[in-house]
Amino acid sequence: MINSRFFNRSELLGFLALAVLLLVILPLSLDIFRLNLVAKYLTYAFVGIGLVLCWGYGGILSLGQGVFFGLGGYCMAMYLKLEASSVANTKIQSTPGIPDFMDWNQLTSLPFFWKPFHSFPITLLAILLVPAFFALIIGAAMFKRRVGGVYFAIITQAIAAILTILIVGQQGYTGGINGITDLRTLHGWDIRTDHAKFILYFVEVVLLFGCIVAAQFIRLTKLGRILVAMREQEDRVRFSGYSVANFKIFAFCAAAVFAAIGGAMFTLEVGFMSPSFVGIVPSIEMVIYTAVGGRMSIFGAVWGALLVNFAKTSLSESFPQLWLFGLGALFIAVVLAFPNGLSGIWADHVQPRIDRLLASRKSKSAAGMIADGAPAE
Amino acid sequence: MFGDYSISDLGAILAMQGFAGLILFSVYVLMALGLAIIFGQMGVINMAHGEFMILGAYVTWMTSNAVQHTAPWLFPGYFFIAMILAFIASGALGMLVEWALIRHLYKRPLDTLLATWGLSLILQQAYRSIFGAREVGVELPEWMMGSWQATDSIQIPINGMFVMGLTILITIVVFYILFWSSWGKQVRAVVQNRVMAGAVGINTEKVDRYTFGLGCGIAGIAGSAFTMIGSTGPTAGQLYIVDTFLVVVFGGAASLFGTIASAFSISQTQSTLEFFLSGSMAKVITLLTIVAILMVRPQGLFALKVRK
Numbered sequence: 001m002i003n004s005r006f007f008n009r010s011e012l013l014g015f016l017a018l019a020v021l022l023l024v025i026l027p028l029s030l031d032i033f034r035l036n037l038v039a040k041y042l043t044y045a046f047v048g049i050g051l052v053l054c055w056g057y058g059g060i061l062s063l064g065q066g067v068f069f070g071l072g073g074y075c076m077a078m079y080l081k082l083e084a085s086s087v088a089n090t091k092i093q094s095t096p097g098i099p100d101f102m103d104w105n106q107l108t109s110l111p112f113f114w115k116p117f118h119s120f121p122i123t124l125l126a127i128l129l130v131p132a133f134f135a136l137i138i139g140a141a142m143f144k145r146r147v148g149g150v151y152f153a154i155i156t157q158a159i160a161a162i163l164t165i166l167i168v169g170q171q172g173y174t175g176g177i178n179g180i181t182d183l184r185t186l187h188g189w190d191i192r193t194d195h196a197k198f199i200l201y202f203v204e205v206v207l208l209f210g211c212i213v214a215a216q217f218i219r220l221t222k223l224g225r226i227l228v229a230m231r232e233q234e235d236r237v238r239f240s241g242y243s244v245a246n247f248k249i250f251a252f253c254a255a256a257v258f259a260a261i262g263g264a265m266f267t268l269e270v271g272f273m274s275p276s277f278v279g280i281v282p283s284i285e286m287v288i289y290t291a292v293g294g295r296m297s298i299f300g301a302v303w304g305a306l307l308v309n310f311a312k313t314s315l316s317e318s319f320p321q322l323w324l325f326g327l328g329a330l331f332i333a334v335v336l337a338f339p340n341g342l343s344g345i346w347a348d349h350v351q352p353r354i355d356r357l358l359a360s361r362k363s364k365s366a367a368g369m370i371a372d373g374a375p376a377e
Numbered sequence: 378m379f380g381d382y383s384i385s386d387l388g389a390i391l392a393m394q395g396f397a398g399l400i401l402f403s404v405y406v407l408m409a410l411g412l413a414i415i416f417g418q419m420g421v422i423n424m425a426h427g428e429f430m431i432l433g434a435y436v437t438w439m440t441s442n443a444v445q446h447t448a449p450w451l452f453p454g455y456f457f458i459a460m461i462l463a464f465i466a467s468g469a470l471g472m473l474v475e476w477a478l479i480r481h482l483y484k485r486p487l488d489t490l491l492a493t494w495g496l497s498l499i500l501q502q503a504y505r506s507i508f509g510a511r512e513v514g515v516e517l518p519e520w521m522m523g524s525w526q527a528t529d530s531i532q533i534p535i536n537g538m539f540v541m542g543l544t545i546l547i548t549i550v551v552f553y554i555l556f557w558s559s560w561g562k563q564v565r566a567v568v569q570n571r572v573m574a575g576a577v578g579i580n581t582e583k584v585d586r587y588t589f590g591l592g593c594g595i596a597g598i599a600g601s602a603f604t605m606i607g608s609t610g611p612t613a614g615q616l617y618i619v620d621t622f623l624v625v626v627f628g629g630a631a632s633l634f635g636t637i638a639s640a641f642s643i644s645q646t647q648s649t650l651e652f653f654l655s656g657s658m659a660k661v662i663t664l665l666t667i668v669a670i671l672m673v674r675p676q677g678l679f680a681l682k683v684r685k
Contacts (some may be wrong), residue, residue: 169657324502331495
């Protein structure tokens, strides 16, 4: 490895700044409603980290991250829903013990794919494995045949559309357009109280830092360098004897798993999951957060998710007419003027100034020391 | 499944279902032709294509209102005026967008996707602010309503036939422009090799601008034709965008003939499946089939043989 340190100085500072903000400043300064909103924004940061790996480093633009976000979220929601619809809770239904929307749709028994979600460990495994497996199939089918770039983006977008139509259409099995709602407890622990939301926020932040470290690890190993090489000159990497497809599949699967963790946390924080977080529009929005934050920067993706969502909420609260104009203009501006997003602006304009300031202060204090030392001579 | 129908009933159902498929086919071709020029020929991923169609639809709606209030005698033929106006409005907006946005991004095709998505958000909100969030529908002139009684049991709606005729006409015009006119030759030359085309004296910037404008103008006509079949809302464009892209990709992006063939196969599959299954499942199976075929044959149905 060329860079032997895991985080260089500025990355360490970025990590610490983010940690202080998320773990100290925000929990102390915001009420629980706002903190829960921040938690909701942060679920998109998971997706963003995955996109940095797969899009920024690997050059694979996926417009179907909502699929994986949704799969993770639905796995969690299915577990929570089964726990919420115990026989005691649902005794007024014609078939007690199954989720209410199944009862409304004249289902009399639990479908087979819901059964494993009675168990919490299997649910946790499913949150990680189902999206990874899905991504593996899509990735293997596409990358082995050297489908890439624009075509991959459009096909993943079509998959997002298919999954949404399927979820909406199969109301009895999935809860339809309303999604899976009325979730109550996680393993017997009520997730609707303010206290639970507070704890879930910290769980999420810790998970987020875990994902940041994992992504940083992938980025710094040889694997990360091959990803960059592939993005720049795919053929040369192939001629050097690397299997380009396998590396792409790995990056895509990793991004899918990150997105799924975000989705599962989303279900826990917000208390429901619906197809409106799966389809084309949310998938593209996730890409946009990453683009605004900076597609080449893991921290940038986190900041992008936080800031764009914060802007979206505050603008749509105060100027419901204007916020779509603002959002659209922001995307155009980012693409045209700042292709590397906020982190690019930081690295090009702010960081050099800070460095210069520090350097000049250092040389000044060094000069001062000499000056101080001079009279004593 | 067929037990309740007699042979002649079945024949009539098949004919009518086939015709419904043909109308869907015309709609797909109209939607996809503009995108086939912009995406297939120029390589620009225009996510705002749906919004250009909706602009055409709103122009048609405004024309119909204006004609009803000021010149009722013109009403039977207002559609032709509306279509020309829709073409001009969408085409002009397209050229403006090309000048302001797209021309900076020809080297970064994936970034056109993000920028045009931002554009589509802006346009949607603009429609909502100007025309209101409610869906609007136009009033058809009398000769377009009703249906043509082919036999006792087969009825064919006249507005559907009109859309089909229009599609055929526009397809012929587009083919003529691109493959027989000298301007079309310039377009194809720029698409194949921008630098060399510039070197032999083609004004590539101008060709790009007019090509993009033509694609958007056709989208405007498509939107205008839509108003005959359904109603228009500010976000209706997003419903069509995935279908449209799939039609173009499935046909083989660089081949206009492929676009038409894929529109035909997709529309026929969907309308036939809709007869047996619910609408959403028919759509899911159609889309899944396309994705599966694209995974096996990523270059689409008709691929041009070009050296990279």
